[in-house]
Every structure is written in structure tokens, then in C-alpha cells.
Amino acid sequence: MTGEDHAPTAPARLTLLLAVACGLAAANLYYVQPLAGPIAMALGLSPQAAGLSVTLTQLGYGLGLLLLVPLGDLIENRRLTLGLLGLAAMALLGAGLARQPLPFLAAALGIGLGTVAVQVLVPYAAHLAPEASRGRAVGNVMSGLMLGIMLARPVASFIADLASWHAMFLLAAAAMLVLIVVLARTLPARQPSLGLHYSGLLASMGHLLRDTPVLRRRALYHAALFAAFSVFWTTVPLLLAGPAFGLSQSGIALFSLAGAAGAVATPLAGRIADLGHSHRASALAMGMVALAFPLTHLAQPGSGWALGLLVLAAIVLDFGVAANLTLGQRAIFMLGANMRGRLNGLYMAAFFLGGSLGSAFGAWAYAHGGWTWTSGLGAALPVAALAYWTTEKRLGRFQQVTTNEACR
Numbered sequence: 001m002t003g004e005d006h007a008p009t010a011p012a013r014l015t016l017l018l019a020v021a022c023g024l025a026a027a028n029l030y031y032v033q034p035l036a037g038p039i040a041m042a043l044g045l046s047p048q049a050a051g052l053s054v055t056l057t058q059l060g061y062g063l064g065l066l067l068l069v070p071l072g073d074l075i076e077n078r079r080l081t082l083g084l085l086g087l088a089a090m091a092l093l094g095a096g097l098a099r100q101p102l103p104f105l106a107a108a109l110g111i112g113l114g115t116v117a118v119q120v121l122v123p124y125a126a127h128l129a130p131e132a133s134r135g136r137a138v139g140n141v142m143s144g145l146m147l148g149i150m151l152a153r154p155v156a157s158f159i160a161d162l163a164s165w166h167a168m169f170l171l172a173a174a175a176m177l178v179l180i181v182v183l184a185r186t187l188p189a190r191q192p193s194l195g196l197h198y199s200g201l202l203a204s205m206g207h208l209l210r211d212t213p214v215l216r217r218r219a220l221y222h223a224a225l226f227a228a229f230s231v232f233w234t235t236v237p238l239l240l241a242g243p244a245f246g247l248s249q250s251g252i253a254l255f256s257l258a259g260a261a262g263a264v265a266t267p268l269a270g271r272i273a274d275l276g277h278s279h280r281a282s283a284l285a286m287g288m289v290a291l292a293f294p295l296t297h298l299a300q301p302g303s304g305w306a307l308g309l310l311v312l313a314a315i316v317l318d319f320g321v322a323a324n325l326t327l328g329q330r331a332i333f334m335l336g337a338n339m340r341g342r343l344n345g346l347y348m349a350a351f352f353l354g355g356s357l358g359s360a361f362g363a364w365a366y367a368h369g370g371w372t373w374t375s376g377l378g379a380a381l382p383v384a385a386l387a388y389w390t391t392e393k394r395l396g397r398f399q400q401v402t403t404n405e406a407c408r
Contacts (some may be wrong), residue, residue: 015137018184020123024175028088028115030152031172032057032095032108033251035165038098041265042165043101058356061113065349069119069379072341074078077127079192081120082180088114089176094170118145123340126333127190132274136162136328139270142329144262145384146322161250193338207343212343217392218328219347220281222321223354224385225289227367228359229321229391231378232292233259235366236310244302258311263316282327283389284383288320293379296371320382324338325351 032039032053037052039045064084071080091110098104122141159168196204209215212276233256239257240247247255265285272281292313299305332343358381365373 001225015140018141022118023144023148025118027152031156032152033268034157057112058110060109062136064113064116065079065345069116069345070342072120073192077124078187081117084114084117085180089173092169092173096166123344135270135273139267139326142266142326143263150260154256157253194289219350221385222328222351224381225321226351227354228289228378228381229360230355234359234362235374258314259318261315262322265319265323266326269326280329284319285324286314289382292317
């Protein structure tokens with residue numbers, strides 16, 4: 001296969017394999033979050049430094065999005081994917097064997113860097129699909145990714161309860177090794193045809209961001225929605241563990257499973273996008289995220305009805321966020337085969353930054369104003385995205401693509 005945008009339809013089993021691979025790899029980024037406290041205690045980290053493992057994992061992922069994912073436009077994609085998964089496997093093994101803070105923190109950084117293999121596989125799925133069904137292919141693969149993200153936290157909590165946090169990382173390392181063997185035997189090669197050196201590749205990303213209005217708009221949409229997602233999932237465990245609900249860690253882990261229902265949205269959104277309804281579907285997705293937060297105030301805090309509404313809010317919010325992510329990726333992947341790696345890296349980095357800011361401001365809002373302030377902040381973000389959506393002009397494809405020179 002070449003970097004040209006003319007690919008045979010991917011077999012269903014290959015699409016399923018890519019979805020499973022994305023889910024398993026994306027989960028690596030989230031195992032550490034519910035285990036940060038026990039890890040800090042075991043390694044002798046201070047309470048103030050307990051979040052370093054999460055921060056470094058996210059930092060590694062952010063660096064990988066900007067520095068490694070664009071290589072998908074330059075390096076043979078199967079080889080790049082296997083190399084990144086190999087890095088993730090070694091880092092996970094190092095985390096599982098670590099008994100001192102510095103080796104574990106270095107491993108956390110490596111886990112983030114290697115996990116960006118996911119963002120090489122998603123454009124790869126788009127390359128394998130013809131234009132008419134590209135949204136469906138991306139949506140199907142993204143459903144696996146979303147399931148991996150949402151199941152990672154409860155799985156990590158359950159494994160740590162049954163065995164230890166070391167076991168969670170060792171199991172994840174073994175999963176990556178198995179995945180490497182399977183993908184090496186299954187994935188067809190894809191050699192991009194872009195004639196750039198690495199320095200030129202990175203320099204071109206600035207031009208792409210400047211000259212691609214579709215990328216900027218979709219990135220801002222999803223940065224706002226992913227910030228709202230992070231506001232919710234950063235603070236709702238605090239609400240559930242508080243005096244109103246008093247849930248245990250196992251109860252909070254079970255609550256987290258509700259969000260996995262949002263993975264259903266990605267294949268649906270892909271099909272809707274293929275039918276040409278991305279514009280209205282985006283507004284619907286933003287509206288769902290905005291609606292999720294007011295839902296949590298419709299019953300007396302601490303009651304069974306309130307807990308049920310929180311579960312419903314989690315499903316509605318995750319559905320909207322997952323749908324908008326797929327709609328955005330489908331839109332940017334339609335801009336050309338030879339720049340999908342760079343476009344995806346920029347898109348993901350932008351909304352990843354939004355998620356980081358959402359976590360920080362969400363924690364601040366909860367500390368100062370409880371769930372009232374937090375839910376107000378969470379609802380304001382998708383409302384702002386909707387306000388920006390009203391300025392969108394429904395341009396034709398040739399009007400949208402203003403990046404021809406930057407993409408060469």
C-alpha cells in the first residue's frame with residue numbers, strides 16, 4: 001500500500017482487530033489514575049507528589065502526539081506501530097517491576113510515549129477504508145478506543161484489589177507483547193509517499209494549523225467537550241466518595257462502567273458522517289454534553305434518584321463526547337492521505353490540552369464551590385462550543401481544503 005488515498009475496503013476482521021488494538025493500547029494511559037495513591041504509598045512519594053505518575057504519563061502522551069504521531073506520514077506505518085507498542089511494553093514492564101520512585105516515574109513517561117501508537121492506528125484505519133465508508137471505519141475503531149479508556153480505570157481498581165498494582169502493569173505489558181505478535185502477522189504494510197525529512201515534517205505542522213480551518217475548528221470543538229469530560233470524571237469520584245453518597249472504591253469503579261456505554265456512539269457517528277450530516281450531528285453531540293450536567297441536579301443529593309441521574313449523565317456525556325470525536329476525525333481525515341498523521345497529532349494534542357485544563361479547573365471548582373460550581377463549569381464548556389458552531393459556514397470540500405501547499 002502507498003500513501004495514496006485509494007485503498008481497498010478493510011476486511012471486517014481487520015477493522016475489529018484495529019478496534020481491539022486501540023482499546024488495549026489506549027487503556028495503558030489510564031491504569032495509573034485510580035492507582036496513584038497506592039503507588040505513591042508503596043514507593044514512598046509524598047502526598048504532594050502522588051499525582052506525578054499521572055502527570056508524567058500524560059506528558060509523555062502529549063509529547064508523543066506532537067513528535068511521534070506525525071511520523072505516520074513519513075515512516076512505514078506497521079513498523080512505526082510495532083515500535084511504539086514495543087516501547088509501551090517495556091515501560092509497562094518497568095513500571096510493574098519498579099520498587100523506587102525514579103524508575104517508576106521514568107516508566108510512566110515511557111508509557112505515555114508508547115501509547116501514541118493508538119493515534120497511528122486510527123489514521124491507518126482511515127487509509128484502509130474507501131471514502132464512502134471512511135466514517136464508519138473510523139467510528140468502529142474508535143469504539144474500541146473508547147471502551148479501552150472507560151474500562152481501564154475499573155479494571156485497574158479490580159486487579160489491584162485482587163492482587164496488587166504491580167500485577168496490573170505486568171498484565172498490561174504481557175497484553176502489549178501479544179498484540180505486537182498479532183499485528184506483525186496481520187497488518188498490511190503502508191509506506192507513505194511524503195518526500196520530507198523529519199525536521200521538515202515538524203515544520204509543516206505549523207503551516208497545517210495555520211492554513212487548515214477545518215482542523216482548527218474541529219480541534220476547538222473537541223477541546224471544549226473533552227475539557228467538560230475531564231471536569232466530570234475528575235470530580236465525580238470525589239462527589240461519590242463524599243458524605244452525600246458514601247460509595248467505596250469498588251462502588252466508584254462500578255459507576256465508571258456506565259461511561260463505557262458511550263462507545264456505542266462512535267460507529268453511529270461515523271455512519272451519520274458518511275451520510276453527510278456531520279454539521280447537525282456535531283450540534284447534537286455538544287447539546288448532549290451540555291445537558292448532562294443539569295441532569296445531576298434534578299433529585300435530592302445522596303438519594304437513589306440522584307445516583308441514577310448521575311449514571312444517566314455519565315452515559316449522555318460520554319455518548320456526546322465520543323460522537324464528536326469521531327465526527328472530528330472523519331472530517332480531518334477527508335483532507336488528504338499524505339497528511340493524516342500530522343493532522344491527527346495536532347487534533348489530538350489540542351483536545352488533550354483541553355482535557356488537562358478541564359481536570360485542573362474542575363478540581364479547583366469542586367474545592368471552592370462543590371458540585372454546583374463544577375457542574376456549572378462543565379455545562380459552560382459545551383455551550384461555548386455550540387456558540388462557536390453557530391459561526392460555522394458549510395463549505396464545500398474544495399473550499400475547506402486550503403492546505404495544498406502546506407501538505408506537499
